[in-house]
Amino acid sequence: MANGIVDKVKEQATSIWGKVHGSQVAESILRPGSPFKKGYSDTPRNRSYVIMNNVLYHLHPVKVKRHGVRLSYTLCLGGISFFLFILLTITGIFLMFYYAPTAEAAYVDVEALSTSVAFGSLVRNMHRWGAHLMVLSVFLHMSRVFYHGAYKPPREFNWVVGVILLLLTLLLSFTGYLLPWDQLALWAVTVGTNMAGFVPVFGDQVKFALLGSVEVTGDTILRWYVLHVLAFPFIIVIFMAVHFWRVRKDGGISGPL
Amino acid sequence: MSDIPEHLLRRSAEAKAKALGIPVEQVLAEMTGEAPVTAMDAGDQPKVETVEAVPQTPAETSMPVAQDAPQTDAAVEVAAEEQAEATAAGPADGAGGEIDYEAAAAKAGMPASLLQRSVEAKAKASGASAAQVLAEMLGEEAPSAPPATAPAPESAPAASTPEPEPTADAVSADVIDMPPAAAAPAPATSAPAASAQPPATGGATAVAARPIAQPEAVPEGVRTQRLLTVVKANAIQQVKAEPTDKVSTWPHLMIMEFAVLLGVTALLIVLSVILQAPLLESANFTATPNPSKAPWYFLGLQELLSYFDPQIAGVTVPTIIGLVGFMAIPYVDKNPSNKPSDRKFAIFMYTFFMMGSATLTILGVLFRGPGFNFTYPWVDGIFFDDLKDWVNFE
Ligand code: HEM
Numbered sequence: 001m002a003n004g005i006v007d008k009v010k011e012q013a014t015s016i017w018g019k020v021h022g023s024q025v026a027e028s029i030l031r032p033g034s035p036f037k038k039g040y041s042d043t044p045r046n047r048s049y050v051i052m053n054n055v056l057y058h059l060h061p062v063k064v065k066r067h068g069v070r071l072s073y074t075l076c077l078g079g080i081s082f083f084l085f086i087l088l089t090i091t092g093i094f095l096m097f098y099y100a101p102t103a104e105a106a107y108v109d110v111e112a113l114s115t116s117v118a119f120g121s122l123v124r125n126m127h128r129w130g131a132h133l134m135v136l137s138v139f140l141h142m143s144r145v146f147y148h149g150a151y152k153p154p155r156e157f158n159w160v161v162g163v164i165l166l167l168l169t170l171l172l173s174f175t176g177y178l179l180p181w182d183q184l185a186l187w188a189v190t191v192g193t194n195m196a197g198f199v200p201v202f203g204d205q206v207k208f209a210l211l212g213s214v215e216v217t218g219d220t221i222l223r224w225y226v227l228h229v230l231a232f233p234f235i236i237v238i239f240m241a242v243h244f245w246r247v248r249k250d251g252g253i254s255g256p257l
Numbered sequence: 258m259s260d261i262p263e264h265l266l267r268r269s270a271e272a273k274a275k276a277l278g279i280p281v282e283q284v285l286a287e288m289t290g291e292a293p294v295t296a297m298d299a300g301d302q303p304k305v306e307t308v309e310a311v312p313q314t315p316a317e318t319s320m321p322v323a324q325d326a327p328q329t330d331a332a333v334e335v336a337a338e339e340q341a342e343a344t345a346a347g348p349a350d351g352a353g354g355e356i357d358y359e360a361a362a363a364k365a366g367m368p369a370s371l372l373q374r375s376v377e378a379k380a381k382a383s384g385a386s387a388a389q390v391l392a393e394m395l396g397e398e399a400p401s402a403p404p405a406t407a408p409a410p411e412s413a414p415a416a417s418t419p420e421p422e423p424t425a426d427a428v429s430a431d432v433i434d435m436p437p438a439a440a441a442p443a444p445a446t447s448a449p450a451a452s453a454q455p456p457a458t459g460g461a462t463a464v465a466a467r468p469i470a471q472p473e474a475v476p477e478g479v480r481t482q483r484l485l486t487v488v489k490a491n492a493i494q495q496v497k498a499e500p501t502d503k504v505s506t507w508p509h510l511m512i513m514e515f516a517v518l519l520g521v522t523a524l525l526i527v528l529s530v531i532l533q534a535p536l537l538e539s540a541n542f543t544a545t546p547n548p549s550k551a552p553w554y555f556l557g558l559q560e561l562l563s564y565f566d567p568q569i570a571g572v573t574v575p576t577i578i579g580l581v582g583f584m585a586i587p588y589v590d591k592n593p594s595n596k597p598s599d600r601k602f603a604i605f606m607y608t609f610f611m612m613g614s615a616t617l618t619i620l621g622v623l624f625r626g627p628g629f630n631f632t633y634p635w636v637d638g639i640f641f642d643d644l645k646d647w648v649n650f651e
Contacts, residue, residue, distance in 0.1 A: 132553075191555075
């Protein structure tokens with residue numbers, strides 16, 4: 001009796017799933033060759049379609065060099081940098097819901113994340129450690145590229161783009177450092193911008209432009225917030241797009257050694 | 258085929274065998290050309306030889322037939338073909354009716370459109386019917402039997418032309434750049450059939466005969482070119498790159514990336530559950546902490562700053578060395594090799610620089626106490642607030 005019911009439910013579920021999966025809506029979303037499409041079979045042609053008929057074609061070619069796929073070649077460090085950037089974007093959007101970039105609210109808001117926001121503490125931790133990890137992984141990625149001589153022709157320019165990405169990564173991290181508006185933030189940024197103030201000739205002007213004032217003040221928070229959540233992410237995404245594009249156009253991953 | 262690496266060939270043969278459901282050995286044999294040659298392949302043979310033979314007579318590549326010196330096989334072949342054609346030439350009366358170029362093309366191993374064009378051109382030029390021309394091109398028996406005593410290719414042309422003008426020899430010699438000895442008139446050896454035909458194509462070799470046969474079409478002293486033979490090309494594109502060992506991005510690379518993505522996410526979540534991010538007291542302009550430290554990635558610089566004049570270490574060092582210098586690396590390092598053994602100096606420099614930066618950073622993080630003075634972390638503890646909540650200070 002009970003078995004009969006279970007079988008019936010199973011049968012129903014299968015038939016409904018079959019209808020949904022093969023429906024016009026599903027068919028219109030999944031392009032030919034998608035592994036999620038009804039009746040997908042693992043053939044060389046479909047393997048090509050998975051990439052070619054897909055938005056992924058903007059990132060990946062249909063085929064890649066065998067040695068480039070090995071984890072031991074790139075250590076996926078560029079990929080890890082990119083994934084961390086995505087995780088930082090997601091957690092950062094979450095944090096923006098609870099944060100106001102003013103001298104009065106900033107510290108209180110960050111403190112409240114740990115006490116009165118569901119998962120607030122976890123997400124803040126992820127954002128902060130993720131940022132440190134990203135700086136680290138970008139440095140390691142750069143070292144990997146150097147030791148492989150992967151900056152040699154035709155990849156010279158992609159190395160230059162990479163250095164700009166490194167700079168932007170550091171700027172993103174540094175502008176974020178100020179935002180909690182605690183003693184650590186205030187004085188670390190003070191030390192950092194003092195270093196920038198030693199620019200020959202224009203030192204004071206540079207420092208003023210960075211801080212929106214002669215010293216770190218409440219106004220600096222808004223300025224750095226806008227840079228941190230809007231300006232630098234926008235610029236870094238553009239440079240990343242160029243970077244990934246050039247990896248492909250320069251003939252894919254370099255090597256083998 | 259032979260320039261494809263063995264393992265690539267093997268892999269592709271295996272995949273093909275799997276897909277077709279036939280033994281690997283068979284596929285491999287077909288791929289490497291060891292399989293019994295099909296009829297189509299056999300038809301290709303002479304043409305292929307022709308192509309290969311041409312470079313052997315570089316000086317005469319434009320007209321191998323005209324060679325006076327011992328002729329290569331290929332040249333003889335072409336000449337023989339031409340001759341048979343001339344012999345068989347007759348009025349283009351369309352006796353053959355519709356011609357199946359598709360089938361013929363399959364036999365000849367070339368595109369039907371090309372074959373048709375070349376046959377029609379040949380037929381028009383020689384006055385023979387297209388069906389005859391086609392048959393000859395395919396190496397079949399010509400509809401009208403060739404003369405039993407076909408002249409050798411070397412024999413002189415133009416002996417039995419209907420209009421034995423003095424210019425005939427001059428024209429033929431001119432056209433084919435033939436040495437005078439070869440072009441000299443010889444006893445009439447040409448086929449009787451040829452001279453009987455109305456459009457008068459009676460040359461011993463078609464090469465020489467044709468310009469003479471149509472004096473109204475070719476004014477005196479004008480060089481003409483014509484199609485000698487159609488050669489099957491190997492490929493439209495010349496592939497210069499070595500075949501590389503590639504795999505499908507899906508699934509090989511993407512599975513890997515997905516695994517790394519999951520790994521990174523998991524690591525970050527675990528890290529964030531274990532380690533609490535620091536949050537000190539609210540910002541206070543009047544309470545300067547001692548020491549004040551920059552974020553860790555700037556601490557190496559701060560360390561440098563404590564040794565040098567700030568004008569040098571504050572900006573000149575990071576911007577010149579850090580940015581311009583780094584961007585310039587690919588343009589400064591002209592060594593084309595990427596083998597570690599060839600780039601010992603570059604590797605040494607980079608490693609030295611990175612180790613130096615790491616040392617400075619570690620010094621700044623762990624060994625600097627109040628007033629940014631030197632301390633031993635195991636004596637005075639660590640003065641680095643990023644690590645506040647998870648490093649035991651005492
Ligand atoms: C936000 C920072 C960065 C991201 C997200 C990123 C991402 C990537 C990715 C995904 C690749 C593909 C191969 C791999 O994963 O190793 C790559 C390759 C490359 N990157 Fe980056 N990268 C960044 C920073 C840099 C930096 C700082 C440099 C050098 C100064 C650099 C230079 C290169 C070069 C030359 C290649 C080609 C390597 C090869 O062909 O083997 N990138 N990058």
